Amino acid sequence: MLTGGHDPRATVARMGADTGQLGFDLGVDVRPLPRATPARLANWESCPRRFRMAYLDRPAPTRGGAWAHHTLGAVVHLALRALFDLPARARTPDAAQALLDRNWSAEGYRDRAQSDRYRAAARGWLAAYTADHELDDPTAAPAGVERWVSETVGTGERRLVAEGRVDRIDTRGGEAVVVDYKTGRHVPTDDDARDSRALALYAAATGAALHRPCRRVELHHVPTGHVAVFEHDAATFGAHLDRAHTLATEADDAAEALAGGGDPDALFPPRTSPGCTTCDVRRHCPEGRAAAPAAQPWAFLRDPPGAS
Incomplete structure (x- = not known):
């Protein structure tokens, strides 16, 4: 039983940290567990340079402008989140459409007419989704x-x-x-x-x-x-x-090496692909600009009903 508020394991851990050892004799590993969010892992796996610019570079490099398909997705997510703030019986198709209107953004669209067309389409999607999935069922909270x-x-x-x-x-x-x-x-x-x-x-x-x-x-x-x-x-x-552990550990090791004075281009090389078209740090990456052409911000929208 430990007494006097002193934990010898903490001393071992501190000694390990000071000497570069990990306290193997007692099974003490002072290195924290890798942390993994899906976005961080995806960025590291798809392009280490983008990972560095997104998470490590300070000041952070300027990003590109909004993409209409991202705006559309964000607004639909906001409407569905707000819908579940309502009492169950109030989660109607009409309420879903009203919440979409309240949260609508025209960022990234070509013009007002295109934005209005997608808003009308998204209102229909949400109304059908709300009805088909019975989101007003109080037993399915x-x-x-x-x-x-x-x-x-x-x-x-x-x-x-x-x-x-x-x-x-x-x-x-x-x-x-x-x-x-x-x-x-x-x-x-x-x-x-x-x-x-x-x-x-x-x-x-x-x-x-x-x-x-x-x-x-x-x-x-x-x-x-x-x-x-x-x-x-x-x-x-x-x-x-x-796989997530492997990727998270690789990213942590590269970040640690960078903090120790490592070469950023060697540790975080570009990994070009067609995705370079929509990369939000594209303007800072000549390899990415050479690998994939630029596109209009509305180029990746899903075609709504009645679109020409």
Whole structure:
């Protein structure tokens, strides 16, 4: 039993930190667990240079302007979040449309006419989604809406802190279900739900936070009403968490080397792809500008009904 408020393990940890040792004899590892949000991992994996500019460079480089498809997605998310602030019986299609109007933004659209056309389309999407999913059912109250989760997941030396903001957490049959809204051109498939590292991290962290099973993940494509589904098991969770740990550790190691005076271009090289077109730090990356052409901010919108 420890007495006098002194914990010898803390002394060992401090000694390890001072000498560069990790206290292996007592199993003390003073290095914190890697932290992983889906966005950080995706940025590191897709382009280390973009990761550096987004998370490490200070002052942060200026970003590009708004993209209309991002604006559209953000507004739909805001409307759905606000809808769940209402009493269940008030979550009607009309209410969803009114909330979309209240939160609407024209950033990134070509002109007022294009913005109005997409607003009308999005009002229809939300009305149908609200009715089809019976969001006014008081017995189906979600466990979380835009809930931030941050929990230690994984096992042994591959543990990490998975964190992020979950669009919606439903409870069904005693289990938690992670719901993620999508509004883009691509209609997600069950394979997309299976392969989504973000959903796997959210589910693992949600299960730990709520102390209940959370295996099912869903991608809800609001424009079409399609729902893509996958149920994780130990093997699929393990594969996602293992990869997340590897990526998070790589990013942490590179950041530590940079802080120690390492070469930023060697530690964080550009990784060009067609995605360079929409990269928000494109103006600071000659390799990215050479790899993919510039595009208009409305170029990646989903075609609404009646569009020419």
